[in-house]
Amino acid sequence: MAEEALAFHIEGMMEDGEAIPEPSTLEEVMSDPDNRSGVAVLISVKNVQPKAIRVNVTLPGDVLEQIDKYAEAHGYTRSGLLTQAVKKLMAEPA
Numbered sequence: 001m002a003e004e005a006l007a008f009h010i011e012g013m014m015e016d017g018e019a020i021p022e023p024s025t026l027e028e029v030m031s032d033p034d035n036r037s038g039v040a041v042l043i044s045v046k047n048v049q050p051k052a053i054r055v056n057v058t059l060p061g062d063v064l065e066q067i068d069k070y071a072e073a074h075g076y077t078r079s080g081l082l083t084q085a086v087k088k089l090m091a092e093p094a
Contacts, residue, residue, distance in 0.1 A: 002043045010045060014052075017080025052079075 013020055029040050059067075071081040 002041070003045060006043050006045050015080065015084060016075070017077035017083055 010020055026040055026042075029035050067081060068078055070076075071078050074081070076084070
């Protein structure tokens with residue numbers, strides 16, 4: 001179930017607009033003294049998510065300020081909040 005858990009975690013990070021870190025090497029993991037008594041396990045995950053593309057949008061300054069305050073208060077990045085809002089809006093019946 002580790003693959004499923006990792007995929008779910010990555011999906012959540014992407015939905016929140018967070019950057020997905022590069023995988024750690026075995027050497028990096030084991031160089032941490034806290035990990036020396038543990039067992040390293042490699043977990044693969046398929047990359048099925050589309051690549052994020054940077055876009056420029058024009059918004060009124062007061063709206064952007066509200067977006068940023070809301071995003072910060074609710075644990076989102078600006079991009080993550082806008083992504084979630086648009087997905088929710090598009091999922092509603094027209």
